[in-house]
Structure formats: C-alpha cells, structure tokens
Amino acid sequence: MPLVVLCGLPDSGRSQRADELRRALEAEGRPVTVVRDADVLGAGESAALREAYSDPTREKALRAALKASVERVLGPRAVVLLDSLNYIKGFRYELYCLARAARTPLCLLYCLKPRAPGLREEEEDSHPQAGAAPGSWRPRAAEQEHGPQAGDTQEDRAPRQEACEEGPEESGGFGVTEAGAAEDAEPEWVGGQEPGPDLRFPPELLDSLAQRFEAPDCRNRWDRPLFTVVGPEEPLPLPQIWAALFESQVPAPHQATQSQPLSSTNFLHQLDQVTSQVLAALMEAQKTAVPGDLLALPGTTERLLFTRPLSMAELSRLRRQFISYTKMHPNKENLPQLANMFLQYLGQSLH
Secondary structure (H helix, E strand, O other): OOEEEEEOOOOOOHHHHHHHHHHHHHHOOOOEEEEEHHHHHOOOHHHHHHHHHHOHHHHHHHHHHHHHHHHHHOOOOOEEEEEOOOOOHHHHHHHHHHHHHOOOOEEEEEEEOOOOOOOOHHHHHHOOOOOOOOOOOOOHHHHHHHOOOOOOOHHHHOOOOOOOOOOOOOOOOOOOOHHHHHHHHOOOOHHHOOOOOOOOOOHHHHHHHHHOOOOOOOOOHHHOOEEEEEOOOOOOOHHHHHHHHHHOOOOOOOHHHOOOOOOOOOHHHHHHHHHHHHHHHHHHHOOOOOOOOEEEOOOOOOEEEOOOOOOHHHHHHHHHHHHHHHHHOOOHHHHHHHHHHHHHHHHHHHO
C-alpha cells in the first residue's frame, strides 16, 4: 500500500498532521500504520531523541532503523505514514527507491510552521520560510459551509494548489462530500492556536536542525507529488492526497531498485580465471608480434588486432573494468564465451 512521508521541523505540527491524516484514512476503511521515532527509540524517547539528532552517528543509525521499520510494514494492506523530520534529501531518495521497489505510490506532506501573528510584511520578506510554497487546495464544500473568514482577501478565499503537484483538481475519495470535507478540514488544535515548541528539542538543537534542513523541491522526482500545509488553520488537501495514493499510476521499478540476478557459485571464480589466462597469453603473444598482426589466443575463436605493445598495468585496468561490468550482469550461458567476450572488450577499448 502507499507510503506517505511527512517532513518538517519539530515545531511545525507534523505529528498532529499525521494523526489527522490517519483518522481520515481510517474513516474511509483504510488500515494505517504510523512509523515514528519513538517506535525505534523505545524507553526514554525524549532523551534518546535529543542525543540522536545531536550526534551524526546516532542520527544515521536512527534513519536506518526508520527505513527498516518502513520496509517491514510496507506491503499490500496498510497505508504507511512515516512521521519523522525526514529533512535530508538523500534519505527521502532512499524512501522513494524503497516505495518504487515495492511498486507502491508515494507522496510527501511538508509541514511548515506559521509566521508569527504580529510579523510585519517587511519582516516577513527579511525572514522567509525555508522552502515555503503556496498553500494547498481548500475543500470547496468546507468553504461553502464555513464561508469566508474575516480579513480574508479574494485570493485567500480562492482554492489553491501547488503548481508542481500532479493530479486532477478534484477527485474521489475522502473529504469530498460536504459533511466529510467540513469534518476533515477541522484542524486538531483547539481554538486555531499554533502548536507550541517541542520540549524534547532545546533551542540550540532546533537552530542547528533549521540550518541543515533540506526543504523538499517538487522538481525532484523523489519529492513529488508534494503537498505543503502552513500552520494549523490550513486543512489537509485530502482529495489530492487520495488521488496521489490510490488513483495514480505506480512507477515501474528500475535497475537501482531491483535485486541483481543470482549467479552460479563458481561464476566469479571462472571469470577471474579466464581473464587471467587471456592476459597471460596476450603478454606472451605480443613478444613476437608486429603491428598489424591478428593475434590468436588459446581458448578463443576471436582475433585481436595488434597495433602497439601493451603494458600489464593497462591490461589489468581493462580486466578490472570488464569484471565489474560482468558481475552486474551474470549469466551462466555466457560461461563458455567469457574468453571471447573479454577479447572483444579489449579490442574495442584499445582502439
């Protein structure tokens, strides 16, 4: 089933958004599995979380544990929500490859902390939100029921959607009916107050995380479809998330996400032995050869055009390249032709 990667700083309300999305999916009969840092840190999660994000080695181990947890539960039944910072684009790419290998859709939900209420316009320009993007599409039924809010401009009341998002403007799924949209659009925070600071992260650690935060970019294939929500007052784009998870075409796995074919137990041994024999025979044959001769080596039917004396260092480098390529595409049917294949490779590489 699909994978939803939540991304955002600790004080962005990310975990509340994960709970809101989980309830909306479960209301539609979709089983949901939420993977959080606490699931892999266990007891003493607050202290362990501070230590993990303060130490690069422990943080790397935490990301590996999160990835392993996602891989275990990623299957044909439950929707998986990964609720963590996920602020490193390299880790998001690993999750993208993981979902693609499992042939399941993936989308990214980026949570941004709202600006301070009393921030003037010039201060907003001088302190922009990292990676800030336009708000998500507001459910039309929720707008009709609640009506325009005081102080909203015509642009604010219009439905909005990120330009980089893919998918239809309106689709089936949860949050489409008037009652369902109005109920799902309600934020979890009481009175529309923004979430308070996460006490598990001291201010200096929050500043460090903000400085090395790599905001999602919808131009990267591993960061799309990307949905951005700013603050608790903006409802989740539930119709678009539904379309991305359940109505989009699943990308086919590529070579980076597929397991290499199994080779016979003696394939590498024979490959090493055959290429060594060809090099030894070639070094011996070129002692009496003159440029323009076609060298016939034992165990081969191909001929190598001799143009110049070859050093063992140059031949060894070409041999290592041939072995590296052949190991990526092992085939037992090629065993009798390994010597000829290596000789052809030498002929193409030397001219």
